[in-house]
Amino acid sequence: MLPKVLILVFLCIGWSQVEAQLRVDYYNKTCPNAESIIWEEVEEAFFRDKGIAPGLVRMHFHDCFVRGCDGSILIKTTPGNKAEEDGPPNAGTLRGFEVIDSAKARLEQECRGVVSCADILAYAARDSVFITRGLGWDVPAGRRDGRISRAEETVDIPAPFFNLNQLTQSFAKKNLSQDDMIALSGAHTIGRAHCTSFSNRLYNFDSTNRPDPTLSPLYAFILRLQCPRNPQGTVDADRVVQMNLSPATFENSYYTNVLHNGGLFTSDQTLTTSPESLAEVREYAMSNRRWLRDFAESMIKMSKIQVLTGSAGEIRVNCRVINS
Ligand code: HEM
Known part of the structure; x- marks a missing residue:
């Protein structure tokens, strides 16, 4: 049997290796x-x-x-x-x-x-x-x-038509929680999206010939103006819309929008569909500070997914090409 002190040494080495990654x-x-x-x-x-x-x-x-x-x-x-x-x-x-x-x-x-x-x-x-x-x-x-x-x-990579369950599972596969997923989804407070990423919600949602009922009628109207249907019934692949009114400012308006049925993707709007996720959306809509802090924490967690360390992989000379 190993003396206790040795076991302690092994445990410390093991721990420091994990931490050293x-x-x-x-x-x-x-x-x-x-x-x-x-x-x-x-x-x-x-x-x-x-x-x-x-x-x-x-x-x-x-x-x-x-x-x-x-x-x-x-x-x-x-x-x-x-x-x-x-x-x-x-x-x-x-x-x-x-x-x-x-x-x-x-x-x-x-x-x-x-x-x-x-x-x-x-x-x-x-x-x-x-x-x-x-x-x-x-x-x-x-x-x-x-x-x-x-x-x-x-x-x-999760799809924009995913529901809450599908999103939660997709993040769980990467060891991220539903809370992480909700905090990280707030990144949709900046940037743009192609009309093709959400056009299924605008005209003929689930073959109903109507827009997605969970999308605010006013927002659907504005999005239809920005993403008109062509005679073939499709939308132009090059057209884009901005994510919200301030697409270059990282603030919590994303959550307020979602609370008002203004989520751009199904994957955004679905965050209101369970009592727990709705509570988190409400909390973030109320406190920008809280959200920014949680967002940063979840980003750090995400940035550690399955990383290669030590002598695994390589340091690429040109990021676009693997070393020969
Ligand atoms: C929860 C599941 C998610 C889904 C289904 C999703 C889906 C999408 C889609 C469809 C777009 C639009 C792409 C386009 O049409 O150009 C988009 C844009 C974007 N997503 Fe997500 N996303 C998710 C989570 C995240 C996360 C976790 C982050 C970062 C932490 C993120 C950051 C962004 C940003 C910043 C944009 C704007 C990109 C740009 O302006 O070029 N998304 N996302």
Whole structure:
């Protein structure tokens, strides 16, 4: 039998290994300017185009939900491999690749082969929330980059027509709770959506020839004006609407909208369909501070999904291409 003291030593080693996986200030010694370089790139891009911020927040979420936060969403499709960026939830709707690329180019000059693309994306998502007037947070870093990216694996990303149960299950598969899901959904307070992402709710919902009854009639009217049907009965694939009245400000109006049947997707409106989820929506609608704090906490949790650390994966030289 092992002496108690040895068992304690093993437990401590085991614990420190778990804790050592990701670390705040990870690049302090190896690339001390990493965070400020990434911030400068996000800031510059944001002042050119405010849509960069929502683009980067969403890209981090979609990265983490497919094979974990390993930068696999950044890998380009090649003749032999259709990558995540071209999977159905992503194709033609992702924004912000160029910001990651320019940050990476500067980081490779500053400290070659040190900062992973997965970490750049995690920092850039945090900076995007901060620059739109949300709360910042310390990003635990030390992720390594994956070498696999497959379009078909984007089925792990929840769909806009999901109901509460489906959303909860989809997040549970990634070890995130329903509370996390509700706090994170508030990211839909910034950005835009293509009409095709919600047009099923506007004209002929569930083959009823009527709009979705859970969508406010006034909001449905406005959305129909922005997303008119063409003679074929479809909507133009290029048309977009903004998520709400202040699509570049990270504040809790998302929850107030949902309470007034103004959720853009079924997946937004469905948050009012259980007493517990409704209570959380109400709480966030009442307190921006509370929501921003919970959002930051859930983002940190999300950013740790299935990360590659230690000697797993690689540090990509070019975020869009796996190392040869
Ligand atoms: C709960 C399940 C979710 C579903 C079903 C969902 C679905 C969608 C859809 C369909 C769009 C519109 C894409 C387009 O048409 O261009 C969108 C946009 C967006 N989503 Fe989500 N999303 C979910 C959760 C999240 C989470 C957890 C985050 C981040 C933490 C997030 C951040 C965003 C942002 C910022 C945009 C705007 C992107 C832009 O402006 O380019 N979403 N989402």
